[in-house]
Amino acid sequence: MYHVKKECVAMILAGGQGSRLYALTQDMAKPAVPYGGKYRLIDFPLSNCVNSGFDTVGILTQYLPLVLNEYIGNGHPWGLDRVHGGVHALAPYESSGGKSWYTGTANAIYQNISFIDRYQPDYVAILAGDHIYKMDYSKMLDYHKRQNADATIAVLEVPWEEASRFGIMTADENGVITEFAEKPAEPKSNLASMGVYIYSWQTLKRYLVANENDKDAKKDFGGNIIPDMLKDGCKMVAYHFDGYWKDVGTIDSLWEANMDLLNPNIPLDLHDPNWRIYSRNPVMPPHYAGDASFIENSLVAEGCNIEGRVDFSILFAGVKIEKGAIVRDSIIMPNTTVKSGAVIEYSIIGEDCVIGERVHVGERPESIADKESWGVAVIGHQINVSEGARIKPKAMVSENQ
Amino acid sequence: MAIMSTNMLGLIFANLHDENIPDLTKNRTMGSVPFGARYRLIDFPLSNMVNSGITSVGVITKGNYQSLLDHLGSGDEWDLSRKTGGLQLLPPYGNDRRRGLYRGRMEALHSVQNYISNSNAEYVLMTDCNVIVNMDYNHILEYHIEKDADITIVYGYGNYTREQMLTKTAFGFDADGRINDVLIYPDKEGEFNTTMNMYILKRDFILELITETACRNLYSFEADVVQHRHKEFKIYGYKYNGYYEQIDGILSYFAASMAMMSYERRQVLFPRRRPIYTKVRDDAPAKYGLESEVTNSLIADGCVIDGKVENCVLFRGAKIGKGALVKNCILMQDTLIGDKCEMNYVITDKNVKVGGYRSLFGTEDYPVFVGKGASV
Numbered sequence: 179m180y181h182v183k184k185e186c187v188a189m190i191l192a193g194g195q196g197s198r199l200y201a202l203t204q205d206m207a208k209p210a211v212p213y214g215g216k217y218r219l220i221d222f223p224l225s226n227c228v229n230s231g232f233d234t235v236g237i238l239t240q241y242l243p244l245v246l247n248e249y250i251g252n253g254h255p256w257g258l259d260r261v262h263g264g265v266h267a268l269a270p271y272e273s274s275g276g277k278s279w280y281t282g283t284a285n286a287i288y289q290n291i292s293f294i295d296r297y298q299p300d301y302v303a304i305l306a307g308d309h310i311y312k313m314d315y316s317k318m319l320d321y322h323k324r325q326n327a328d329a330t331i332a333v334l335e336v337p338w339e340e341a342s343r344f345g346i347m348t349a350d351e352n353g354v355i356t357e358f359a360e361k362p363a364e365p366k367s368n369l370a371s372m373g374v375y376i377y378s379w380q381t382l383k384r385y386l387v388a389n390e391n392d393k394d395a396k397k398d399f400g401g402n403i404i405p406d407m408l409k410d411g412c413k414m415v416a417y418h419f420d421g422y423w424k425d426v427g428t429i430d431s432l433w434e435a436n437m438d439l440l441n442p443n444i445p446l447d448l449h450d451p452n453w454r455i456y457s458r459n460p461v462m463p464p465h466y467a468g469d470a471s472f473i474e475n476s477l478v479a480e481g482c483n484i485e486g487r488v489d490f491s492i493l494f495a496g497v498k499i500e501k502g503a504i505v506r507d508s509i510i511m512p513n514t515t516v517k518s519g520a521v522i523e524y525s526i527i528g529e530d531c532v533i534g535e536r537v538h539v540g541e542r543p544e545s546i547a548d549k550e551s552w553g554v555a556v557i558g559h560q561i562n563v564s565e566g567a568r569i570k571p572k573a574m575v576s577e578n579q
Numbered sequence: 580m581a582i583m584s585t586n587m588l589g590l591i592f593a594n595l596h597d598e599n600i601p602d603l604t605k606n607r608t609m610g611s612v613p614f615g616a617r618y619r620l621i622d623f624p625l626s627n628m629v630n631s632g633i634t635s636v637g638v639i640t641k642g643n644y645q646s647l648l649d650h651l652g653s654g655d656e657w658d659l660s661r662k663t664g665g666l667q668l669l670p671p672y673g674n675d676r677r678r679g680l681y682r683g684r685m686e687a688l689h690s691v692q693n694y695i696s697n698s699n700a701e702y703v704l705m706t707d708c709n710v711i712v713n714m715d716y717n718h719i720l721e722y723h724i725e726k727d728a729d730i731t732i733v734y735g736y737g738n739y740t741r742e743q744m745l746t747k748t749a750f751g752f753d754a755d756g757r758i759n760d761v762l763i764y765p766d767k768e769g770e771f772n773t774t775m776n777m778y779i780l781k782r783d784f785i786l787e788l789i790t791e792t793a794c795r796n797l798y799s800f801e802a803d804v805v806q807h808r809h810k811e812f813k814i815y816g817y818k819y820n821g822y823y824e825q826i827d828g829i830l831s832y833f834a835a836s837m838a839m840m841s842y843e844r845r846q847v848l849f850p851r852r853r854p855i856y857t858k859v860r861d862d863a864p865a866k867y868g869l870e871s872e873v874t875n876s877l878i879a880d881g882c883v884i885d886g887k888v889e890n891c892v893l894f895r896g897a898k899i900g901k902g903a904l905v906k907n908c909i910l911m912q913d914t915l916i917g918d919k920c921e922m923n924y925v926i927t928d929k930n931v932k933v934g935g936y937r938s939l940f941g942t943e944d945y946p947v948f949v950g951k952g953a954s955v
Contacts, residue, residue, distance in 0.1 A: 215864030216863070254655065448864075461855075463845055464877045464878055466877055468875060472872070473867045473873055474867055474868075474870075477865065477867075478864055478878070479865075480880050483842065493864075
């Protein structure tokens with residue numbers, strides 16, 4: 179089959195398990211985790227690709243791909259159902275050489291070299307599937323070309339005390355990266371890699387093949403590819419990004435990233451018509467705010483029915499809050515019902531749950547003496563909590579209560 | 580879902596009844612009139628057809644159909660972007676070169692004669708866009724077959740004012756349900772069986788009717804076919820007992836919008852198993868600000884609410900400024916209401932801007948209408 183040449187192919191790494199989100203990722207990969215009232219994490223890199231003019235996208239799946247595959251479908255919600263290019267879910271496969279799971283991020287790209295080669299691209303963008311940010315990759319590609327670089331790595335300044343959690347780049351005054359350290363104990367810089375890379379494809383391909391042939395090498399970008407290229411004197415440059423970016427690796431960061439949407443001082447505007455985040459829209463009527471409802475500083479998606487009190491919270495499509503129920507500082511995922519008299523505070527409730535009458539989930543930090551025992555309470559997907567039950571803060575519930 | 584309906588062609592008349600709500604149809608068809616915070620009226624018949632298993636739908640238009648084209652696109656939102664059948668837009672001047680724009684339903688059908696005759700369907704379901712209902716059309720087809728009818732007309736029963744009856748057609752029936760009396764726009768009030776403008780006929784029978792009426796310069800389906808020939812043809816009424824709203828003027832449009840505040844009615848109109856589809860817009864969820872107070876209102880995605888809202892329908896992208904007080908209003912897509920505005924009984928069309936500190940008041944029986952794109 180004839181394939182139209184593409185300047186840049188985007189590859190989204192979406193195989194992550196998200197083990198620290200435990201109850202929320204028991205039946206879906208991390209990039210499929212719901213966020214922001216109507217999105218899934220993967221909507222951000224996908225929408226960024228589309229808005230940046232990248233129309234050929236491979237999504238590398240491995241862990242529990244059902245929800246993600248179904249969600250992406252033919253790519254229509256993102257305008258990625260294309261005659262040439264479009265979105266492709268790329269799962270590990272069996273070939274005459276044997277079968278193999280993706281053993282690392284670099285190996286995942288290595289196994290899909292033939293997919294990328296079909297489009298004869300000059301460049302390949304490698305993107306994480308589980309970060310929240312709005313970024314114009316086409317500007318980064320321009321920068322890559324202007325710098326005549328082999329690799330461009332998007333970086334943002336993080337607080338020094340957090341720098342040891344990231345892959346840290348040291349760059350000279352021209353933006354050329356001189357040193358890279360994965361989660362260094364004593365960081366020399368506070369420029370953290372965002373997990374957004376653009377490579378010149380032929381160069382990257384050489385390194386992927388070499389990496390694969392080296393039995394002892396780690397099969398991922400941070401472990402080997404980037405250090406190897408640096409060692410060999412490839413031109414690697416840092417591309418500064420100063421917008422909002424969040425990696426939601428933990429329950430706390432997932433909760434925070436949602437709450438950031440309610441903070442007018444945080445520069446992540448989902449209402450901006452010039453950089454829409456696309457998603458598979460639920461087919462539901464508008465939401466209804468009832469006679470006795472009280473809703474303040476919250477995001478509410480379509481299909482909700484609210485008769486109770488909602489404060490500093492994010493409600494996904496089809497959520498029902500009955501009369502006398504109170505939801506504060508919480509995230510409630512699609513089609514969950516909160517029955518009357520229930521109180522939900524500082525919690526994340528999964529999809530299709532039923533929270534019974536007078537159930538109390540979570541607690542405000544100020545009303546608990548032992549700060550160590552406080553944390554956001556989490557209830558997984560499809561969980562029923564029977565009436566009157568008490569779910570403590572920091573709890574992680576993955577079975578009916 | 581019955582398999583039967585793959586044998587049924589759907590025809591939707593997008594422009595009929597435009598004259599009933601001239602404000603809202605100034606720049607659009609009846610079918611593309613916004614309704615219920617995120618829908619257009621055509622979403623109801625179109626979704627009902629799809630949910631009833633109909634996979635070929637022709638939409639007959641007359642004029643002003645740009646907004647309709649924009650809304651329907653390829654039909655994929657209704658799952659009607661198909662290799663065989665699917666959605667087909669049928670603009671006027673189809674294949675009738677002698678006449679200009681059609682004058683009535685029969686002439687409209689004449690102009691799409693080829694579309695109908697090219698279909699393999701045995702039956703045709705025709706409907707207008709002025710009824711808001713969630714209905715399984717298979718029940719009507721079953722009834723039509725059971726009665727061995729030539730034409731089956733769906734009707735509802737109600738008590739109507741004289742003014743309401745001036746836009747309605749009413750029927751009388753014999754004991755078997757066969758129509759034996761037809762009153763078109765009677766100047767009367769009282770209890771009537773009135774048409775819901777949905778019809779089932781055999782495709783071959785429609786084609787016959789088209790030929791017969793066209794050469795006699797007859798153009799009205801209701802007057803020239805149903806009224807004049809009910810003795811000759813077996814025309815049956817199918818009584819619909821479920822919930823529906825019929826739009827025959829700005830007041831009934833307003834009332835039908837406000838009726839959506841009832842949980843029970845929304846359950847009937849938007850059941851999960853038979854959803855109403857519409858064009859998606861990829862708006863973010865509605866955002867409630869720190870000082871928002873919202874009660875008894877329907878709110879779509881993309882709204883940003885910083886004021887007080889009571890008994891309102893807010894379409895996608897409507898924004899309510901700080902300290903504003905908006906009651907009993909219907910605010911269509913991207914309406915902007917400035918800070919400290921006060922509004923009661925107002926309908927704003929798309930993209931209306933109301934500056935800060937303005938007051939606009941209509942009344943229950945005369946809501947103020949602000950036209951598309953106007954600045955107040």
